[in-house]
Amino acid sequence: MVREPSNRANLELVTIYEISKILSSSLDLSKTFHEVLNLLAAHLEIRRGLVILKHEDGALHLFSAVGLSRDEYDRGTYQLGEGIIGRILRAGMAVVVPDLAQEPLFLNRTGALDEKADAAVALIGVPIKAGGDKVGVLAIDRLAREHGRGFDDDVRFLSMVSNLLGQALSLQRNVTEERAQLVQVARRTSGEARGSLSLDNVVGKSPRMQEVFAEVLQAAPSRATVLLRGESGTGKEVIARAVHFHSLRKDAPFVKLNCAALSETLLESELFGHEKGAFTGAIAERKGRFELAHSGTLFLDEIGDISPAFQAKLLRVIQEREFERVGGTRPIKVDVRLVFATNRDLEKAVSMGEFRADLYYRINVVGIFLPPLRERREDIPALVGYFLSRFNKDNARRVKMSPEALILLTNCFWPGNVRELENCIERTATMNKGDLIRSLNFPCSHDRCLTRTLHEPASLETQFVPLDSVVREAPSRPVEPPNPVAAGATHDGSNHPVNDDMPETERDRLVWAMEQCGWVQAKAARLLNITPRQIGYALQKYNIEVRKF
Numbered sequence: 001m002v003r004e005p006s007n008r009a010n011l012e013l014v015t016i017y018e019i020s021k022i023l024s025s026s027l028d029l030s031k032t033f034h035e036v037l038n039l040l041a042a043h044l045e046i047r048r049g050l051v052i053l054k055h056e057d058g059a060l061h062l063f064s065a066v067g068l069s070r071d072e073y074d075r076g077t078y079q080l081g082e083g084i085i086g087r088i089l090r091a092g093m094a095v096v097v098p099d100l101a102q103e104p105l106f107l108n109r110t111g112a113l114d115e116k117a118d119a120a121v122a123l124i125g126v127p128i129k130a131g132g133d134k135v136g137v138l139a140i141d142r143l144a145r146e147h148g149r150g151f152d153d154d155v156r157f158l159s160m161v162s163n164l165l166g167q168a169l170s171l172q173r174n175v176t177e178e179r180a181q182l183v184q185v186a187r188r189t190s191g192e193a194r195g196s197l198s199l200d201n202v203v204g205k206s207p208r209m210q211e212v213f214a215e216v217l218q219a220a221p222s223r224a225t226v227l228l229r230g231e232s233g234t235g236k237e238v239i240a241r242a243v244h245f246h247s248l249r250k251d252a253p254f255v256k257l258n259c260a261a262l263s264e265t266l267l268e269s270e271l272f273g274h275e276k277g278a279f280t281g282a283i284a285e286r287k288g289r290f291e292l293a294h295s296g297t298l299f300l301d302e303i304g305d306i307s308p309a310f311q312a313k314l315l316r317v318i319q320e321r322e323f324e325r326v327g328g329t330r331p332i333k334v335d336v337r338l339v340f341a342t343n344r345d346l347e348k349a350v351s352m353g354e355f356r357a358d359l360y361y362r363i364n365v366v367g368i369f370l371p372p373l374r375e376r377r378e379d380i381p382a383l384v385g386y387f388l389s390r391f392n393k394d395n396a397r398r399v400k401m402s403p404e405a406l407i408l409l410t411n412c413f414w415p416g417n418v419r420e421l422e423n424c425i426e427r428t429a430t431m432n433k434g435d436l437i438r439s440l441n442f443p444c445s446h447d448r449c450l451t452r453t454l455h456e457p458a459s460l461e462t463q464f465v466p467l468d469s470v471v472r473e474a475p476s477r478p479v480e481p482p483n484p485v486a487a488g489a490t491h492d493g494s495n496h497p498v499n500d501d502m503p504e505t506e507r508d509r510l511v512w513a514m515e516q517c518g519w520v521q522a523k524a525a526r527l528l529n530i531t532p533r534q535i536g537y538a539l540q541k542y543n544i545e546v547r548k549f
Contacts, residue, residue: 278327
C-alpha cells in the first residue's frame with residue numbers, strides 16, 4: 001500500500017508529536033521506548049521494531065522490541081561490527097536492506113525471519129546518537145512491496161525518531177550521573193563522619209543508624225516532605241522529632257497525630273478543626289492540628305491506614321496547604337512541614353488500589369528507612385544502658401546489667417524492635433529484687449517470653465531445658481551465648497534417647513539434628529530437648545546457614 005505524500009507527511013508529523021510526548025512523560029526508558037515502538041507499529045504498519053543499545057562491555061543488546069517472542073528477544077545480542085546491526089553502529093550511518101533473505105550479512109540472530117512472508121522483507125536501520133556518541137541502533141522491518149517510491153522517506157523519518165531517542169538517553173544519562181555524584185558525596189561525607197553523627201535522644205552507633213542520621217541531617221533543613229518507613233517499634237516518632245529539631249522550624253510547634261487511632265470523621269475534625277455548631281457537641285470553634293502546627297512541623301503517623309475517601313481530602317491539603325474547617329467555608333492557608341510515617345508496604349497498597357498513587361507521590365518526597373533492631377545489634381548495649389539509666393532516674397534505683405544478661409539481649413530476635421526492648425528492660429528491672437539483672441531474671445529464661453507467645457504457634461510447645469542448665473554465669477567477664485547443644489541434651493521431647501550415631505562435637509550435633517528434621521528449627525529443638533530460641537542462638541553462634549527448600 002502506497003500512501004499519498006500529503007497523507008504520509010501528516011501521519012509522520014502526528015507520530016513525531018506523539019513520540020515526543022511519550023519520551024517526556026517518564027525517565028523509565030524501558031517503558032517509553034516500548035511505547036514508541038508500539039506507536040510506530042500502529043501508525044507505520046511495521047512488522048517488527050528493535051532498539052539495540054551498546055553496553056559497557058562493548059556488546060550490543062536488544063533493549064526493547066515489538067513483534068518478537070520472548071525467546072527471540074533473548075537471542076538479540078551482537079558485537080560491534082557484527083552483522084548489519086553491528087555495522088550500522090560502527091559506521092554511524094543508516095542502512096537499507098531491500099530483501100533480508102538475499103543479504104549475506106544478515107545474521108537472523110533472533111530467528112524472527114524464519115516465518116514465511118508472501119513478499120520480500122526489507123530492513124531499515126539508523127544509528128542512535130546521544131551527545132555525539134553512537135549508543136545504539138533503531139531498526140524496523142516491513143514488506144518491501146509497500147514501497148513503490150523506495151526507502152528514502154523511511155530513512156528520513158527514522159532518523160528523526162532516533163534523534164528523539166538519543167536525547168532521551170542523554171537526559172537519563174545526565175540524571176543518573178548527577179544522582180551518582182550526589183550519592184557518592186553523601187557516602188563520602190557519611191564515611192568521614194561515621195560513628196560521630198548523633199541526634200538528640202536517639203541512640204545509634206551502628207553503620208545502619210549512622211546512615212539514617214546522615215539522611216536526617218541532610219533533609220531536615222529543607223522544606224521537603226519526609227516519609228519514615230520501618231517496622232512498628234523502630235522509633236519513627238523519635239526520628240520525626242529529630243527532623244523537626246534540626247530544621248529551621250525548631251522553635252515552632254511540633255504537632256503529632258496517629259491517623260490509625262481515629263475514625264474518618266474524627267480524623268477530619270482533628271486535622272482541620274471545626275466551626276461552632278458544625279455537628280452535635282461542637283459548642284465552640286476549635287483549631288485543627290494543621291493550624292496548631294502553623295510555621296512548624298506536623299507528624300502524621302500510620303498514614304497508610306487512612307480511608308480512600310480521606311486520602312482524597314488530604315491530597316488537596318498537601319498540595320495547596322489550604323483547607324476549610326468542618327462546617328466552615330472560609331479557606332485557611334498554613335505553612336507546615338509535613339512528616340509522615342508508616343509500617344505498611346505502600347507500594348503494594350498502591351498496586352492493590354488501597355492507597356492513591358497520587359497521594360503516594362506527594363508524601364514520598366524524601367524517604368528514610370529505619371532498620372529493625374535485629375539488623376543493628378551493635379546498638380543494643382547502648383540502648384540497654386540508656387533505658388536502664390532512665391529507669392534508675394525515674395525510680396531512684398541503681399540497677400545494672402550483668403555481662404551474660406547483655407549477651408542474652410543482644411542475641412534476641414526482637415520482632416517488636418526498640419519498643420519491645422524498652423518494655424523488656426523496664427519489666428525486668430521493676431520485678432528484679434536486687435540491683436544486678438542476670439540472664440535468669442528475664443522471662444524467656446523460664447519459658448515465659450511474651451514475644452514467643454505472640455509469634456510462635458502453640459503446636460511448637462514442648463518440654464524445654466531451663467536456661468540455667470546451659471548458661472553458666474561469670475560475673476567477672478562476658479560469657480558466651482547460651483550453648484543449646486550441650487552434651488547432656490541427648491533426649492527428644494518424648495524422653496526417647498537420641499540416635500547413638502549423633503556426632504560428639506556441639507556444632508556437628510546441631511547440624512545432625514537440623515538434617516534429621518529437614519532443617520526445621522522447631523523440630524530440631526524438640527529433638528535436642530531445647531527451645532527454638534536456644535537453637536537459634538546456636539545457629540548464629542556457629543555461623544550455620546539454614547537451608548531452605
